[in-house]
Every structure is written in C-alpha cells, then in structure tokens.
Amino acid sequence: MSQQNVASLPAWAIAGHIEPQRGHLAIDGVDAVELARQHDTPLFVFSEPRIRENIDRLKRAAQRTGHPVHFCYASKANSLMAILGVVRDAGLDIEVNSGGELYKALRAGFRPDQIVFNGTSKTEDEINQAVGAGIYAINVDSLYEIELVLKAARTLGSRARIALRLVPEVETRSHPGLQTALLTSKFGISAAEIEAAFSRALAHPELVHLCGIHIHVGSQTPDVEPFTRAFEVIWRHLVAIHRATGHAIEHINLGGGFPVTYLRDRAQAEMLPAHEREMFEADLDPAKLIDEVLRVARHEAQRTQAEHLLDRLTLLFEPGRSIIADAGVLLTTVRNIKHRPETGDTWLLTDAGFNLLLSMSTYHWYYHLISAARADAPHDAPYKVAGPLCDSGDVYFDVERQGRLPDYRLLPRDVRPGELLALLNAGAYTVAQMFPYNGRPLPAIVMVRDDGRSALVRRRDSYEDLLANEIW
C-alpha cells in the first residue's frame, strides 16, 4: 500500500493500486519502469488485488440485498488463464460465448454448473460440448437453436438447461456499436417469436429444462434504467408463462454492461463530444444498480401478485469490463519522435498500436495516457501520438476527425524516445482482441500478485511463434 496522502494523488490514480511512487507509475507498489526494463514493451500489467477488489465490491452489493444474486464473469472481456484463475478463486461464476471459452473456463477449474454459454452462432459441436458438460445454462439465441439443443440432448441422452435470450428493445446511451439490445442488433429472440420459443422450450421437459430468461442491454451502460426496464420485460414473460403453464423460471439474467470510469482524469474530457464524455465518465455504483433492480422487482412482483415467483428467483449478472478494465495497464515505449513546424506538432510514435487496443480504432475508445517514467510531473504539453503499425488508422486520435478522441494527448514537457508511457484502464477487450498484424509478436503479460510479487503470466511471442500453424 502506498504511504502517500490520497488527496495528493493524480486524478487518474487508483489509491493503493495504480499510482505514482518515487516519480514512476507503480502497480500495487511494483515499479512500472522496472517491469519494462525486465520484460520489455509493449507489456500488459495486471493487478490481482484490484481484480479481487472489483469482485468484492459486487459480492458485497449482492450480499446486502439478502436476495440470491450471482455474477458470471464475461470471459470475452479477458480470458487470460491467469485472470480466469483469479476470478474463479474469488468466487465468481463465468459466462462464455464459444467452445474455446468454454474449454478455457473448464481448464481454469470452473465447475460446469458455474457456466453460462451465450452466442449467436453456436455450432452443433459447441452445443454438444455444453450439453455434455452439463452447464448451468445455454442461452439460446433463436428458435432454430432450441432445435439444435433438443437434438444434442436427444443424442447425448442428457437433459440440457436453457435460458432464452430476448431482444429487450431497450436503448442505452452507450456507443451505438455496443448496443446489442435493439431490433437492428443481431442478438436474441424478437417479440414476434417469443411465444413460439417458449412453447418449444417447454415442449420436451425430459430433454430441455427452461431455467432462465436473459437480456443483455449493452456494454458500458451508464444508467440504471435499461436494466430495470429489461427486468420488467422479462418479468412480464415470466409471469405469463407461469400463468399459462405452471412453469416457474429459476433465474433472470440481466447481462453485463456495468460501466467503468475511463475519464477518472478529466483533463481531456472537454475535448470529447458530450455524448462520448457522459459514457466514458460513467460512475455507476453496482450496489445502487442492484438495489434499484430489486426495488423494481419487488414492485413488479406485488403489482402482478406473484411474490412467490420472486422469492424463488435468482438474479444473474454478467459483468466483464467492470471487473478487469481498471486492473490492467498497457506499458509502451516512445520509439520515435518528429517535429513538424508546418503544424507546430510534436509526434510521438509508440510501440503499442491497435493490434493491442483494437477498440481504440473500431470504437474510438478512450484510454487515458500518462508518462509512467514521470508519473507525478505535470501533464500539460500536447502531442500527437500514434502507434507503430504501417496503417494510417493506427493513431491515438480520431483520424476521421469526428472528434470522438482528443486530437492531442497531454504528457509532460520534453518527452523523448525511450520514455515509458502507460495507457490506463486497458484490461478489458484488449488482450482478448490482440493480433500479430505487421508481424508484431503478441506481448508479454505480467500480473502483480496479492503478495506484491510480479509474475509473468504470458510469455512474449517469438518470431517463431509468428509461423505457428503455417504450412509452406
């Protein structure tokens, strides 16, 4: 733990985890400059204590309610084995969305009854694996997929647990690319087919047990309302099914989407359009969200005279980003510099491009950039910053000039090649999406453990690894 006075920390810091120490950035007390010296850059560094803290915050919020509330970590946010290990050890369940993630979850030691399987294009093999393993719920995405599950259960002679994924038609203020709940989105069963889906799901109780209903409103959702409205939609169906058939749904799954405060440091906030700013500065307390959902739940249960159905109901959430984003930092070195008197700009060229931070390019996602070597120096000098890829889109600003990222990044004066920088809140949807574009080996990853020691949890790829599986 840091000895520093919290009030003196920079706005981007997370006290005790991500903060300046003796001028350098430190992750749980481990010097980032020293880590970069040992492991080279680009280098991802994760804080195990911060992951546990993020999980504990959720578990405390759930416990306070006295109602069964469970969390399935959305492994697509980051399915590094070391991270799955921490998540499992901290007591969360898991959400997967492919046979590969199912495999990793089982290898990481999750029990089948801790696993929820989402996805729009599950293959018969994947469905067989899920049914064979006996997972908690396969979230079926279409009427057609119900038939696939029935077929798998019949073939394997076992009984599958399914939940229906519905289109909630709930709009959020998140990025349009992240809105998964609208009818224009590819996810879920739409209103027109819901009745048929319930009827098929209940047609063969010996093969398929309909245990839940699922809605995921979208990632980085800054408000409570989309969640409560999704609950209301699901509740309506749950009561209707019970009235019509006597079947009691065991769980309501409200998906993930708990937001992360990417604009902890607001120095560049005004450079973003209001809509983006509101999303990136979102600070939604999970306790408030869960309390509010349960308040609406009790109200709905009373209104529909179905309190007995609520008493037996488990509430599930599938948070990914909010568990892992702020526990990860991407360290990058300035490898080149150019001054352009024509525009008055200084350009810094780093070794971390969109091969490591895909959403900086696809969603123009904002990752706060600091100097890890001069972490407590004033960050007031503007630079154009870009990554190493031979691709004009590999820049830290919005190349289409729609103003979705700041044009300049603020760093200390006089940054030179060799200076270590850090992109913060870089733990979610980064490692999970990295690729070796431009012949760039995938980076090493370090985790600072609970005992304060740093451990390599992924080796840097070698050039040999670039050829893996190629035949020539």
Ligand SMILES: *Cc1c(COP(=O)(O)O)cnc(C)c1O
């Ligand atoms: C992506 C996804 C999640 C996780 O979303 P976060 O924003 O990372 O919390 C949860 N559930 C489903 C179905 C998803 O597609």
